[in-house]
Amino acid sequence: MVTYTKQSGFIREFDVPIKELGLKGITTDNNENAWFYHSTNKTSAIFRFDSKAEIFTQYNVGGDTTVEVPIINLAGGQLVFDKSRNVIWFTDARTNSIGKLRVNEEKIELIPIPTPRAGPMGIILSPDQKSVWFAEIIGDKIAKLDIESNKITEYSTGKETGPTLLTFDDNGVLWVTSSYSNNVFRVQPGLLDSIISSGITSLTLPKPDLFSPFGIAVVTKDGTQKIFVSDHGSSRVIYSDASLQSYISYWTSPSKIYPTTLPSQIVSDKAENIYFVQHGGNRISKINVNSGIMTEYDIPTGPLSTVVYLSASDGEKRVWFTEWAANKIGYLDTEISVPFDLQISKDQTKIPRNTPYEIDAFVTAESQNSPISLTSVGLAVVGMSDEGLKGITYNANPQWLDMTNNSQINSKITLEADNTAPAGKHTLMVRVSAFEKDDLVVSKLFPVSIDLDPADTFAGSQNTFGTEKLEKVSLDDITKFLAMAVAAGLLGLLIYNRIKRTKKLES
Structure with missing residues (x-):
């Protein structure tokens, strides 16, 4: 999985001083x-990395292992920093506990979870800072830890829902991804203790579209909530309204070695940027909510360093991440700008069949000191599905641009849909890419929504979808289940099936 380490001008990595694999979640403090978090079958620990002195400090969690190996590999290891108390809260699947690390005292306290083998996963502080909320991916529950009393209250989300990661929006509503049931839960905490059924609303994409929600972030833009959800069984991030009924798919660039890019955890900053990692694509990605442009950065270690979790620093200068297969942590320096940009003449269009359709791509560049070479800037069109463009061809004229002495170049991109292109609404991503000195790629992608009428000569033209993702073959269904297990320990379908069998035996 790891065969090289290159040099990047945007990303810096650090080797973690421990031999066993087991890196998971990451967060930052005020400094x-x-x-x-790091966990094996027998131990778990919290590490602090002083980024100025570049020194690691290890805090062993202790406690007995109370769960099976598959649960340890699948769940646990998420952290959140409590500024007001100077405390690190974390989920520890190995001991089936919520952990509390008092930073000043360097002391760890474990608070047992009532449900055995719960598989605690995501964790977050409530807006009023009085409670800690977490998800139980095996226990099929979300739970609240009252900080003053250490009391844990659990709420069922339904059998085999697999609550995974969670976030609060500006209105105090809790959003939870449900990886096993293709749902996202909208939770109103104030209603849970009276009528649980009224406090939890299940949302999903319009059929026949399905997804494996993993990471989630909620941004309020112009008074409207926008939801970003990663599809961890696919190659896209969903950008939607609060109902998940009106959405577009931000398709990532194809993975070099894996069938899909498996977007994982998502975080947001205060500047209306969304960051996520591509577990199968080996990239760190950014979406600017205002411009709609997605930027992708190749991770220097690869081809599969297995990056699943990340965190934006409080100062918003760095986005930190862990590399499971490489045993490294790293950060993307967000203050280093990409010296080129992309604008598209049309972001929504109806494409006629068998007729060339032209859009303009305006590539601009700044003459500045940058780790990127502007001598060979390439244009491409990707997206539409996990398998790429279906029945649509494109031609960019010119396709390769020399931007060293040009502030702007206009490339004509011609799209043509034949009769095999599936009818309905889809998203294409116009991509502009350039190279760093070690052939690491940095790309910017602009989403273009297209609409195709049914084709008279296409036998499958009756399958007109109002969604973007086509019904998938069995191989893709297998990939969806693999993705969740691979995210934690690369044990694949075996882990998932073992957990499912264990739950059936218990019932």
């Missing part, structure tokens, strides 16, 4: 220190 720009990175805190991250």
Whole structure:
């Protein structure tokens, strides 16, 4: 999985001083220190990385292992920094506990979870800072830890829902991804203790579209909530309204070695940027909510360093992440700008069949000191599905641009849909890419929504979808289940099936 380490001008990595694999979640404190979690079948620990002195400090969790190996590999290891108390809260699947690390005292306290083998996963502080909420991916529950009393209250989300990661929006509503049931839960905490059924609303994409929600972030833009959800069984991030009924798919660039890019955890900053990692694509990605442009950065270690979790620093200068297969942590320096940009003449269009349709791509560049070479800037069109463009061809004229002495170049992109292109609404991504010195790629992608009428000569033209993702073959269904297990320990379908069998035996 790891055969090279290159040099990047945007990303810096650090080797973690421990031999066993097991890196998971990461967060930062007020002093720009990175805190991250490591677990094996017998031990778990919290590490602090002083980014200024570049020194690691290890805090052993202790406690007995109370769960099976598959649960340890699948769940646990998420952290959140409590500024007011100077405390690191974390989920520890190995001991089936919520952990509390008092930073000043360097002391760890474990609070047992009532449900055995719960598989605690995501964790977050409530807006009023009085409670800690977490998800139980095996226990099929979300739970609240009252900080003053250490009391844990659990709420069922339904059998085999697999609550995974969670976030609060500006209105105090809790959003939870449900990886096993293709749902996202909208939770109103104030209603849970009276009528649970009224406090939890299940949302999903319009059929026949399905997804494996993993990471989630909620941004309020112009008074409207926008939801970003990663599809961890696919190659896209969903950008939607609060109902998940009106959405577009941000398709990532194809993976070099894996069938899909498996977007994973998502975080947001205060500047209306969304960051996520591509577990199968080996990239760190950014979406600017205002411009709609997605930027992708190749991770220097590859081809599969297995990056699943990340965190934006409080100062918003760095986005930290852990690399499971490489046993490294790293950060993307968000203050280093990409010296080129992309604008598209049309972001929504109806494409006629068998007729060339032209859009303009305006590539601009700034003459500045940059780790990127502007001598060979390439244009391409990707997206539409996990398998790429279906029945649509494109031609960019010119396709390769020399931007060293040009502030702007207009490339004509011609799209043509034949009769095999599936009818309905889809998203294409116009991509502009350039190279760093070690052939690491940095790309910017602009989403273009297209609409195709049914084709008279296409036998499958009756399958007109009002969604973007086509019904998938069995191989893709297998990939969906693999993705969740691979995210934690690369044990694949075996882990998932073992957990499912264990739950059936218990019932």
